[in-house]
Amino acid sequence: MACTVEPLVIGPHRIWPPLVLAPMSGVTNRTMRALYKPFGLGLTVTEFVSANALQYASSAKRTMEMIDQHGLEKPVSTQLWGDDPEVMAKAAKMVRECGADIVDINFGCPSPKVTKINGGSACLRDVDRCEAIMQAVVDAVDCPVTMKMRLGWGEDNLVYVEVAQRAQKVGIQAVTLHARTAKQFYKGNANWEHIKRLKQSVDIPVIGNGDLDEPYLAMERMRESGVDAIMLGRATLGNPWLISQIRDLMEGREPAPMPSPAERLAYAIRVHYKTMVEELGESRAVPQMRKHLALYLKGIPNAAILRERIMHTDRAEDVVAIVEETIASLERAVAA
Ligand SMILES: Cc1cc2nc3c(=O)[nH]c(=O)nc-3n(C[C@H](O)[C@H](O)[C@H](O)COP(=O)(O)O)c2cc1C
Missing domain, CATH: 1.10.1200 (Non-ribosomal Peptide Synthetase Peptidyl Carrier Protein; Chain A)
Structure with missing residues (x-):
């Protein structure tokens, strides 16, 4: 049967299907990623890992566990957060040595624990800093570097197009957009019009993310926005069959019925x-x-x-x- 979408290509990785499991702190540890992968994921991402904490990794067993892999779930993208380009570069080298196939930079986390020290989505308040971090990480590793962000800090600061264009300029190989602002946390709906606009603004692959909880809706969002891949988060929890149903549609089949x-x-x-x-x-x-x-x-x-x-x-x-x-x-x- 004819596939309805193209593979996601990130550097040397030809990712099929173009279906990505969202990084979820406290959830997407290596066991979860390996359990969920066979349902039909093309790519999984680790929980976000603090670049600062990695500097003290010899004493931080839990941090090392977060970057550990099962093997089954390859390719794996390891996600880092931090606000210092040099520290981020060092951390990227380290996770690459530990087997990361892709290094992902987090410019999306809205949690005050992270933003009060200028990490995650707080970086979006300073586009030059975002660029410096991305440049430093790209220069530090020999594997693809990607980035995941929100629309901006608030409605009056929608910097996603500018950040993605700078990402492309410094050699970032794919960008994921969760179409909410940081200030929104999880309120309201993800606005896929912004994802469509982003796709039209850059040449690197765009991964669309936010509120995909039904197979036909997911495919419609993918088609309408023109993105290269979609990322699923909360809706897969307790329902990994959603992943298989979307893969079925991507592979040109009717989605299998939900198990009893x-x-x-x-x-x-x-x-x-x-x-x-x-x-x-x-x-x-x-x-x-x-x-x-x-x-x-x-x-x-x-x-x-x-x-x-x-x-x-x-x-x-x-x-x-x-x-x-x-x-x-x-x-x-x-x-x-
Ligand atoms: C429990 C939880 C933990 C999360 N942790 C991360 C994280 O570590 N890194 C990240 O980029 N996003 C994180 N996110 C955001 C998700 O990756 C995703 O962008 C968001 O949930 C929207 O997608 P969804 O509507 O499909 O859930 C987290 C979300 C949840 C619910």
């Missing part, structure tokens, strides 16, 4: 939960998996009660028992 509630929970507990516990250990996996299970439970009868029980359960085997009991009751209901 029992099948979804079976994946959540027998694959996702089990792998997280094996790889992260019970004490880290149990709290991390609470938010994932809460999302997998969406649309399941008595979800609120089940979520509440899971929230108050600390042992992995008890959580497994609760979910397995739910799967059995869903299967009995179908059989009856």
Whole structure:
């Protein structure tokens, strides 16, 4: 069947399908990236990593873990944040040595923890600094460098076209736009008109991001804006099948139907939960998996009660028992 879109090309990487998992701090660790990749992702991005923290990496086990890879999820883009061009360049060299296929620069994070020290989206308040950071990182590594940003700091500061044009000038090889301002955080809607305008303003690949939560909508946004790839974030949590459905459309097929509630929970507990516990250990996996299970439970009868029980359960085997009991009751209901 004929594919409906082209691969995303970033330097030597021919990425198929042009479907990218959004970097999500506290979520897209190497286990998650490897679990989600087979659903049909072309590219995954690490959680954002502080360039400053990497300077002290020998003492920061967690930071090193953040840049670690599974192998399965290659190519991997490692995302860095920071406001100092020299520190960013050093950090880029380091993550490249640790196996990054692509280095991504974060000009998008709106969290006060990051912006109060001029990182993430705060960089967009100083376009010259953005350029200096991008130039330093491009000069430091022998792999493609990309950049992810928001529209600007606020409505009165929509600098995305200028920053992307400077990115192109210094050798950045692709740019992702989450079409909200920093001040917006997650309020309102992502404005895809801006993504379309960006695509028309630069020659490097553009990846569109924001509020894609349904396969046909995602394809329509991609077509209308003309972007080279789309990036999915929140809507994939508890629903990795969205990724497969979009890949189906990209490969010219009807999207596969959603698995049944029992099948979804079976994946959540027998694959996702089990792998997280094996790889992260019970004490880290149990709290991390609470938010994932809460999302997998969406649309399941008595979800609120089940979520509440899971929230108050600390042992992995008890959580497994609760979910397995739910799967059995869903299967009995179908059989009856
Ligand atoms: C929990 C969470 C953590 C995030 N962490 C990062 C991050 O580390 N780096 C980044 O560039 N964006 C981060 N983002 C933003 C997402 O990559 C994405 O741009 C945003 O969620 C919009 O896409 P969506 O509507 O598909 O979720 C994060 C978003 C969420 C919800």
